[in-house]
Amino acid sequence: MSATATATQAIDNRPTPRYAWVILAVVFVASFTVPVNFFKVPTLGPVMMEAFGFTPDTFGWLMSVFTIVSIVLAFPAAGIAKKVGIKKISLVAIASCIVGGLIGVFATSQGMLLVSRVFEGVGMGFFGVLAPAALAQWFPARRFGLAAGIWGIWMPFGSVVMMNLVPALYSSTGAWQTIWWFAIGFSIVAFILFLILYKEPDQDVQPAAEDQSAAPAKKVSMLKAFSVSLIMLGIMFAVYNVCINGTVNTFFPTFLQMEHGMDMAAAGFITSVITFMNIICSMAAGVISDKLGTRKWCIVGALVILTIACWFLFSFTSDSMMWIAIVLCGLFPPFVSTCATAAVPEIIPNKENQGTGMAMLGFSSSIGSFVGGVALGWLVPSMGWSMGSHVLLIPLLVLAIVCTLFIKVR
Numbered sequence: 256m257s258a259t260a261t262a263t264q265a266i267d268n269r270p271t272p273r274y275a276w277v278i279l280a281v282v283f284v285a286s287f288t289v290p291v292n293f294f295k296v297p298t299l300g301p302v303m304m305e306a307f308g309f310t311p312d313t314f315g316w317l318m319s320v321f322t323i324v325s326i327v328l329a330f331p332a333a334g335i336a337k338k339v340g341i342k343k344i345s346l347v348a349i350a351s352c353i354v355g356g357l358i359g360v361f362a363t364s365q366g367m368l369l370v371s372r373v374f375e376g377v378g379m380g381f382f383g384v385l386a387p388a389a390l391a392q393w394f395p396a397r398r399f400g401l402a403a404g405i406w407g408i409w410m411p412f413g414s415v416v417m418m419n420l421v422p423a424l425y426s427s428t429g430a431w432q433t434i435w436w437f438a439i440g441f442s443i444v445a446f447i448l449f450l451i452l453y454k455e456p457d458q459d460v461q462p463a464a465e466d467q468s469a470a471p472a473k474k475v476s477m478l479k480a481f482s483v484s485l486i487m488l489g490i491m492f493a494v495y496n497v498c499i500n501g502t503v504n505t506f507f508p509t510f511l512q513m514e515h516g517m518d519m520a521a522a523g524f525i526t527s528v529i530t531f532m533n534i535i536c537s538m539a540a541g542v543i544s545d546k547l548g549t550r551k552w553c554i555v556g557a558l559v560i561l562t563i564a565c566w567f568l569f570s571f572t573s574d575s576m577m578w579i580a581i582v583l584c585g586l587f588p589p590f591v592s593t594c595a596t597a598a599v600p601e602i603i604p605n606k607e608n609q610g611t612g613m614a615m616l617g618f619s620s621s622i623g624s625f626v627g628g629v630a631l632g633w634l635v636p637s638m639g640w641s642m643g644s645h646v647l648l649i650p651l652l653v654l655a656i657v658c659t660l661f662i663k664v665r
Contacts, residue, residue: 272456275393279402281452282389283409285345286382288352288442290413292375293321295434298421302431307365320369321376322625328380329618333388333610341389342453348381349446356439360432383617388610391600393456397545403596404541407589411533418527484602484662485612491658492595493619494651495558498565499588500620501627502648503529510569510640525581532585540589541597550598554659557590562652570641601664 296303296317304314336344355374362368386406394402424433504526511522544553564583571577599612634643 271394271398274454274456275390275402277452278393278454279390279405281448282386283406285349285445285449285453286386286406286409287413288349288438288445289378289382290410291417291438291441292352292356293318293379293410294414294417295421295438296372298418299425299431299434302425303368306431307362307368309365313365316369317372319625319628320372321379322621322628324373324376325380325383326618326621326625328377329384329621330611330614332381332384332617333614336385336388336610340455341385341392342449342455344381345385345389345449345453346446348378348385349442349449351375351377352442353439353446356435356442360435360439380617383620384610384613387596387599387613387616389453391609396600397548399600400541400543400545400550400593400597401538402541404538404589404593407537407541407593407596408534411530411537415527415530415534482602484664485599485615487658487661488595488598488602488612489615489619491554491558491655491662492591492616493623494655494658495588495591495595496620496623497627497630498623498648498651498655499561499584499591499627501624502631502644503565503568503584505628506631507568514640528581529585532582533589536586537589537593540593544590544594544597550594550601551659551662551664553590553594554598555656557587557594558652558656558659560587561591562649562656565648565652566645569644598662598664602662 300314303309303317309317332344351374355371355377357371358374359368359371362371386409387403390402390406391399420437421434424437425431427433507529508522508526511517511525517525540553544550547553560583564580564587567576568580568584571580595616596613599616600609603609603612631643631647634647637643638646
């Protein structure tokens, strides 16, 4: 074994610094400002349409603008963080949510409300990149899967919380502004906590992925940080998000109502089962991949199972077949998202350039979710739900598997 390998193993076996768990908590709270602001809108659809004169097609822009902003900011976020530091840019992201909320709460027109959503979307564009990079600085590789798994519940857990909290807050006051003030208050608390508690790790406790004592770390430009493995990871993650976060999460409730005659409540509940299982399994995926010592093959296995599940999800012929597909789509997506995040430090050992990898994942996730949110809708009128889903999902998931096979990790 080489001296470098021996040093790397020694660093890897260090205990996780105690303060790393404080960092995980404060990063999670800061990241949670994104779903709090993102998911305050969908449940209030009819209310916001009446208040601002939105139609169903224009109302969708209140959500789409979040995705567009995150696409635009993904790679700039990594570069800015390298120059000014994770803490400063994270505080700017939280402050942007606060500013956007204040603009929204006093909005009197559609345009003003859309502008407020642009400011709020900055948080999504930054935290999808900054949060994993911040955790990678504190957690050794053997525990990073767990940290990524816990952080990874930020969006699904936020969805569950806001989908239940928003109706309760609105019914108590009858004013949609109440939800905006709640989001502003939460963002202010997150800002204060992050300002006080977040710090960079000391050099002697950094669980770096390579031997930093043997030789000074070489700075690598963002472009040179790209590799075949990182590009394959990005393509895989984009395709995965087209299929799961974009298509399944967007169209499955509509499919249940149109094809199986379910009412809105039943369709929403059945779809929410997938979200609940995603939350539970996100941490499990991190622990299991840590124990197995492999991210790549966890992703491959999960994608194979999801390919089988998606074959039946929009074409099941019995309740038992439906629930099997739902359970599989609830259990295995976290193995892809969590392990993809945890794989970045293993693909890019130089911690100063890991933000580039996180930016790739954020960009891929946003592009995939955006495309997936409309793709099946184009196919269903001409092909129907079953054939349309097969034509869209199966080839893409097979492509994702092939891309993963080309990924090489340290």
